[in-house]
Amino acid sequence: xxxxxxxxxxxxxxxxxxxxxRRCIDWNSIGMEIIxxxxxxxxxxxLVNKYQPDLVFTDICMPGTDGIEFADFVMKSYSNxxxxxxxxxxxxxxxxxxxxAGIKEYLLxxxxxxxxxxxxxKMKVEIEEEREVMxxxxxxxxxxxxxxxxxxxxxxxxxxxxxxxxxxxxxxxDYLNFKFGHENFQLAVxxxxxxxxxxxxxxxxxxxxxxxxxxxxxxxxYTDIYIFFDDNYNIAIINNxxxxxxxxxxxxxxxxxxxxxxxxxxVGIGTTKYKIESIEKSYNEAVTALNYRTILGKDSVIKYxxxxxxxxxxxxxxxxxxxxxxxxxxxxxGEMIQKTIDDIFKNKDIIIxxxxxxxxxxxxxxxSTIFEALKELNIDIKELHSGKFDIYNDIxxxxxxxxxxxxxxxxxxxxxxxxSYHKNRKSNKLxxxxxxxxxxxxxxxxxxLSKVAQIFFINPSYLSRMFKKEMExxxxxxxxxxxxxxxxxxxxxxxxxxxxxxxxxxxxxxxYFSTSFKKYTGISVSEYRKVKH
Numbered sequence: 001x002x003x004x005x006x007x008x009x010x011x012x013x014x015x016x017x018x019x020x021x022r023r024c025i026d027w028n029s030i031g032m033e034i035i036x037x038x039x040x041x042x043x044x045x046x047l048v049n050k051y052q053p054d055l056v057f058t059d060i061c062m063p064g065t066d067g068i069e070f071a072d073f074v075m076k077s078y079s080n081x082x083x084x085x086x087x088x089x090x091x092x093x094x095x096x097x098x099x100x101a102g103i104k105e106y107l108l109x110x111x112x113x114x115x116x117x118x119x120x121x122k123m124k125v126e127i128e129e130e131r132e133v134m135x136x137x138x139x140x141x142x143x144x145x146x147x148x149x150x151x152x153x154x155x156x157x158x159x160x161x162x163x164x165x166x167x168x169x170x171x172x173x174d175y176l177n178f179k180f181g182h183e184n185f186q187l188a189v190x191x192x193x194x195x196x197x198x199x200x201x202x203x204x205x206x207x208x209x210x211x212x213x214x215x216x217x218x219x220x221x222y223t224d225i226y227i228f229f230d231d232n233y234n235i236a237i238i239n240n241x242x243x244x245x246x247x248x249x250x251x252x253x254x255x256x257x258x259x260x261x262x263x264x265x266x267v268g269i270g271t272t273k274y275k276i277e278s279i280e281k282s283y284n285e286a287v288t289a290l291n292y293r294t295i296l297g298k299d300s301v302i303k304y305x306x307x308x309x310x311x312x313x314x315x316x317x318x319x320x321x322x323x324x325x326x327x328x329x330x331x332x333x334g335e336m337i338q339k340t341i342d343d344i345f346k347n348k349d350i351i352i353x354x355x356x357x358x359x360x361x362x363x364x365x366x367x368s369t370i371f372e373a374l375k376e377l378n379i380d381i382k383e384l385h386s387g388k389f390d391i392y393n394d395i396x397x398x399x400x401x402x403x404x405x406x407x408x409x410x411x412x413x414x415x416x417x418x419x420s421y422h423k424n425r426k427s428n429k430l431x432x433x434x435x436x437x438x439x440x441x442x443x444x445x446x447x448x449l450s451k452v453a454q455i456f457f458i459n460p461s462y463l464s465r466m467f468k469k470e471m472e473x474x475x476x477x478x479x480x481x482x483x484x485x486x487x488x489x490x491x492x493x494x495x496x497x498x499x500x501x502x503x504x505x506x507x508x509x510x511x512y513f514s515t516s517f518k519k520y521t522g523i524s525v526s527e528y529r530k531v532k533h
Contacts, residue, residue, distance in 0.1 A: 006032045011044040011058035024113040041065025055123050060087045082123045153228040160283040180240050181224045186272040187282040190235040193264040214257050267301040291392040337412045345405045363395050363404050370415045383418045431470045445506045449475045484520040498525045
């Protein structure tokens, strides 16, 4: 861009001045070319409109449209054009107007060659710098336009994730100049089921993209429909309009598009929400509906509203088979779970008379129970198998009853392990809080197991067992150890008498303090002081 010629226009009603300006320097040698001359402001405006120069040298005082009026027109119509005003010493009132108009460069008559050259070179630097910035801006703008679909997809994916920062999302929407047309949001998720293939190949991705093209073509007659890939390469659709029945539209999509592809598919539809922050809830409902394909079958459109009664049926199925199974799970009894499941699958009626899909339905029901139990315990289901699974696809892919049996037993043990981990972590946190409390309250001679249990709202017997398990020492022995350790510290750092130290560490009885100290250290308080000195 820096090598592009700079176009110069000269405007002055005096022929001599125009000639001097044209000849005073070698314009071509500095990368400039005079593309025209004008004798009045009116003529100059025509030339500016015709040639759009980069740099204009103009006289101030001219008949008709003077230099300031002309400069004002140029700066309003072609803001990137640089203007240098030529004025005489008696043109001060015009110069003042020029300053107000934003003109910053002036040449005084008579014209000096060196001043003209210096001014022209200064303008050249500014013009080329602005060209470079403009070129960079154009590149950025082009890249922005090219990346807009990707950026919008990132925005939509952010909206369907939990705990969104609405301020950050609104800032991103402003940056993309994007705004939803309405305040209602309903999500659908379309999953293309690729048989036994675990990963998308490039060809399959392209094929899915063709599906998106067909979806966009179908929905183009409606406004406020947004289609994108979620993080799992499922096709997500946001319905932000109120002019269509979303389920009817998706059933038409099913008949006209999805049934014509070579793979199986499932469509889940969430309920309508009325806040941007709730888009994620509608999306999760759509995914939940999608996952019910294991019960309702593939190649179906499933609305979240329609599966509430089916949930109850699933739960009753578990209870009918064995109402103790959930109890065993919550109690962490893996052995009893395995025995119960073994007994269920030993039943010949199950093996001979039950279809594989019915067994998958049972497995799905049982796993749903596990999920509900984890949810009640505030445990994220992603902790199962370290989050590296798609529970419903996993069940769907199982082909034999022994495989299903093995899977749900492994899932049970994994869930029990996760629950045990959280219980231990919770216990560790509680013990940590209790030990901190003990250290801060050692001076309280009434400190006891029952008092601490009362403060922390737990059963004393449970506290005693848990404390011994975590600390490998019983509760009162731990307190005595803390008190003697603090007593030793006071003996080392103060001249307090033994009974005073005993009182400070919560052992008010001097005799008991002396006995405890000797039992713990092997020497008496007085002997310790002698050794210390």
